[in-house]
Amino acid sequence: MAKAVGIDLGTTNSVIATTEDGHPTVIPNSEGSRTTPSVVAFTEQGERLVGQLARRQAILNPKGTIYSAKRFIGRRYDEVKSEINAVSFDVVAGPDGAVRFNVRGKQHAPEEISALVLRKLADDAGKFLGERVTEAVITVPAYFNDAQRQATRDAGKIAGLEVLRIINEPTAAALAYGLDKGANETVLIFDLGGGTFDVSLLSIGEGVVEVLATAGDGHLGGDDFDRRIVDHIADEFQRDNGIDLRQDPQALQRMFEAAEKAKVELSSVTQTTISLPFVTADATGPKHLNTTLMRSTFEQITGDLIERCTDPVETAMADAKVTANDVDEVILVGGSTRIPAVQALVRRLTAGKDPNMTVNPDEVVALGAAAQAGVIKGEVEDVVLLDVTPLSLGLETLGGVMTKIIERNTTIPARRTEVFSTAEDNQTAVDVVVLQGERERAADNRVLARFRLENIRPAPRGVPQIEVTFDIDANGILHVSARDKDTGAEQKVTISETSNLDQSEIERMIKDAEQHRSEDERLREVIDARNQLDSIAYQVEKRLQELGEGVPAHEKARAEMLVGDARQAIKEEAPVERLRNLAAELQQVFYGLTAATAGAGPSGRGGSGGPGPEGGPGAGGDEDVIDAEFTTDE
Amino acid sequence: MSDMRPEEPKEDETGSATKIAELEDRWKRALADLDNHRKRAARDAERQRFAERARTVAEWLPVVDNLERAIEHGGADCAVLLEGVRAVRDQALELLTRLGFPRQDDVGRPFDPTRHEAVATVPDAEVPEGTVVQVTRPGYGSGDGQLRPAQVVVSKGTQTDGPGS
Numbered sequence: 009m010a011k012a013v014g015i016d017l018g019t020t021n022s023v024i025a026t027t028e029d030g031h032p033t034v035i036p037n038s039e040g041s042r043t044t045p046s047v048v049a050f051t052e053q054g055e056r057l058v059g060q061l062a063r064r065q066a067i068l069n070p071k072g073t074i075y076s077a078k079r080f081i082g083r084r085y086d087e088v089k090s091e092i093n094a095v096s097f098d099v100v101a102g103p104d105g106a107v108r109f110n111v112r113g114k115q116h117a118p119e120e121i122s123a124l125v126l127r128k129l130a131d132d133a134g135k136f137l138g139e140r141v142t143e144a145v146i147t148v149p150a151y152f153n154d155a156q157r158q159a160t161r162d163a164g165k166i167a168g169l170e171v172l173r174i175i176n177e178p179t180a181a182a183l184a185y186g187l188d189k190g191a192n193e194t195v196l197i198f199d200l201g202g203g204t205f206d207v208s209l210l211s212i213g214e215g216v217v218e219v220l221a222t223a224g225d226g227h228l229g230g231d232d233f234d235r236r237i238v239d240h241i242a243d244e245f246q247r248d249n250g251i252d253l254r255q256d257p258q259a260l261q262r263m264f265e266a267a268e269k270a271k272v273e274l275s276s277v278t279q280t281t282i283s284l285p286f287v288t289a290d291a292t293g294p295k296h297l298n299t300t301l302m303r304s305t306f307e308q309i310t311g312d313l314i315e316r317c318t319d320p321v322e323t324a325m326a327d328a329k330v331t332a333n334d335v336d337e338v339i340l341v342g343g344s345t346r347i348p349a350v351q352a353l354v355r356r357l358t359a360g361k362d363p364n365m366t367v368n369p370d371e372v373v374a375l376g377a378a379a380q381a382g383v384i385k386g387e388v389e390d391v392v393l394l395d396v397t398p399l400s401l402g403l404e405t406l407g408g409v410m411t412k413i414i415e416r417n418t419t420i421p422a423r424r425t426e427v428f429s430t431a432e433d434n435q436t437a438v439d440v441v442v443l444q445g446e447r448e449r450a451a452d453n454r455v456l457a458r459f460r461l462e463n464i465r466p467a468p469r470g471v472p473q474i475e476v477t478f479d480i481d482a483n484g485i486l487h488v489s490a491r492d493k494d495t496g497a498e499q500k501v502t503i504s505e506t507s508n509l510d511q512s513e514i515e516r517m518i519k520d521a522e523q524h525r526s527e528d529e530r531l532r533e534v535i536d537a538r539n540q541l542d543s544i545a546y547q548v549e550k551r552l553q554e555l556g557e558g559v560p561a562h563e564k565a566r567a568e569m570l571v572g573d574a575r576q577a578i579k580e581e582a583p584v585e586r587l588r589n590l591a592a593e594l595q596q597v598f599y600g601l602t603a604a605t606a607g608a609g610p611s612g613r614g615g616s617g618g619p620g621p622e623g624g625p626g627a628g629g630d631e632d633v634i635d636a637e638f639t640t641d642e
Numbered sequence: 643m644s645d646m647r648p649e650e651p652k653e654d655e656t657g658s659a660t661k662i663a664e665l666e667d668r669w670k671r672a673l674a675d676l677d678n679h680r681k682r683a684a685r686d687a688e689r690q691r692f693a694e695r696a697r698t699v700a701e702w703l704p705v706v707d708n709l710e711r712a713i714e715h716g717g718a719d720c721a722v723l724l725e726g727v728r729a730v731r732d733q734a735l736e737l738l739t740r741l742g743f744p745r746q747d748d749v750g751r752p753f754d755p756t757r758h759e760a761v762a763t764v765p766d767a768e769v770p771e772g773t774v775v776q777v778t779r780p781g782y783g784s785g786d787g788q789l790r791p792a793q794v795v796v797s798k799g800t801q802t803d804g805p806g807s
Binding site: 040049052057061062064065066067068138257258261285286289293294 | 678682693708711712714715717753755756758759760761762763772778791793796798
């Protein structure tokens with residue numbers, strides 16, 4: 009089956025994403041990158057290169073390397089005069105005054121260039137996914153007019169794609185954050201990319217998205233920030249050494265790479281070092297560029313660039329007739345919005361609102377487009393909606409704790425089996441208490457059912473194997489069964505009310521668990537330690553009995569003393585440390601006893617057996633565990 | 643298929659037969675999806691392991707680059723020290739080779755964008771146009787195992803065509 013994708017066809021870079029079971033994910037290209045330069049080259053040998061490869065040879069082929077095609081698509085030659093001077097290739101007027109790129113006497117339409125980029129994205133994605141990509145949602149800036157949208161659609165067609173829909177970039181960003189599902193909201197999208205800056209104000213309500221206003225700056229982006237750093241460090245170097253590194257192409261290249269790295273680092277730390285050893289040399293020997301760049305300095309040298317973002321935001325708000333206080337949500341798009349000063353500016357302009365930036369700003373548009381593609385495909389295709397268990401399900405076990413069998417958020421239908429045992433010698437029945445919830449203490453969770461499995465054949469604790477199976481069907485109905493593997497006796501119960509909780513109740517329970525997490529963890533720790541100690545004390549005691557007179561008196565005395573201490577510690581609810589120390593000592597003693605009588609009977613079992621309430625978890629498994637070889641504790 | 647019973651199947655029977663077929667189809671698809679997912683997860687894991695190794699190794703490359711530069715800039719007055727630095731550099735290159743990213747020697751080869759990134763052009767009548775005449779930063783690894791392409795200066799015939807933007 010063909011996959012539908014979402015494509016962010018950008019001015020400098022493009023991104024492609026798809027939806028897998030409702031989750032949008034970005035697909036890397038054949039070079040392994042998640043973004044692909046929107047660059048196409050026609051080489052002298054008649055080859056066509058797209059993406060990174062085209063960019064690598066750009067300097068050799070300035071007239072045959074086409075970039076920024078998005079600035080030209082769907083426009084007339086006389087509309088793009090100002091752009092023509094900014095590019096190295098030849099832009100000419102084609103039929104009806106349309107824009108054409110002239111490469112070695114052959115004319116190429118901007119649609120054709122974009123189509124080649126789209127084709128590469130789709131082909132690479134197809135290779136990655138193992139199935140052909142034939143349908144796409146493509147994004148365009150909100151300010152694109154009909155001709156530009158139509159031309160983008162045509163580019164898709166030329167690339168052999170069925171364009172499911174052309175959607176606005178800010179809308180896609182809002183979709184990626186799931187804002188279309190909310191109530192009526194005014195959303196500001198602040199998009200500072202590699203070379204363009206766009207602000208959009210959207211009104212979203214009941215799935216209808218309306219663009220209220222757009223504004224921007226067609227030539228402002230991350231590259232400008234890099235250039236400022238390069239100038240700053242080059243000026244400094246020139247002052248100290250009298251050499252202008254910008255005149256040396258190799259040094260300039262290294263400075264640009266270092267500048268970009270420094271810029272990225274300054275988004276997370278307040279100062280960074282730029283180190284370019286052997287950057288140049290003069291008569292006195294090699295020269296090194298070594299400098300520290302503070303975030304404050306970076307902010308100072310880029311202050312005017314940041315300021316240039318202010319006007320478009322204010323213009324857009326004025327055009328949309330909204331004030332900073334009317335903005336409900338702010339979304340950051342584009343890598344440059346990672347710059348703290350940019351984020352501070354956005355907060356300042358939106359009355360201190362915290363912007364949404366949990367989704368990677370370089371990918372958010374493509375992810376939103378993919379989500380849209382998924383929705384469109386979902387309308388025609390019969391998708392099976394998979395449900396999950398909202399809360400964990402499990403059993404009460406020794407010490408009054410809950411042992412989870414099915415974790416919350418497990419996709420259903422699901423079936424899990426675990427083997428438990430008894431906690432007392434000659435225990436003839438176990439009580440199965442089925443619990444729902446996230447808390448560690450059984451009493452803090454909801455009891456769904458309880459039943460009793462009887463007629464267990466008398467045996468030492470830890471020996472009987474009780475196989476407990478939790479099975480939730482697709483409707484959320486839970487079947488719990490407990491089976492004695494020795495006799496085959498089985499008890500079961502069906503619970504249909506697992507899903508009867510309303511959403512607020514579920515949320516309350518999860519929040520509760522969150523709040524009590526650390527105290528719950530401590531509690532769990534104590535009970536586990538106590539169970540473990542009890543189990544090892546029991547084993548030592550049993551071993552002593554088995555060995556009878558074979559144990560040297562002093563060893564026997566010590567072991568008995570430790571067992572006594574352990575019992576006392578358990579009764580007194582001693583702290584975890586004490587419990588663990590005793591358990592470790594007993595473990596030593598146990599090994600000693602085993603070694604002293606090599607080849608002694610089966611050991612190493614035991615673990616936390618369970619009393620009237622249940623046994624400790626034994627060998628688990630996600631399928632039917634048939635030969636539950638009995639292992640110990642968790 | 644011949645049917646022994648001439649009468650038409652009842653409507654709800656047809657309905658349930660369709661339903662069964664549909665469910666069976668979905669079930670098989672679900673199994674197939676799972677199987678495909680498993681295969682892809684295995685592939686992905688392999689790919690990610692490689693990518694992570696390449697990423698880590700690539701982070702170290704500037705150190706090797708700077709060792710090269712030190713050697714390049716070293717004068718006669720520190721020949722002994724330079725010899726040691728050269729040994730360190732060789733050690734690094736050997737390690738890179740062992741990790742699957744041998745250093746590429748590109749001077750004299752025709753420019754190839756899959757292996758090279760052009761950073762400048764120079765007029766050069768000695769070699770055919772489009773030949774790599776200088777490597778300013780060597781490339782490591784090749785093909786699918788390429789860590790980074792080489793940054794190169796390329797011959798541009800005899801005319802003096804300045805580098806584009």
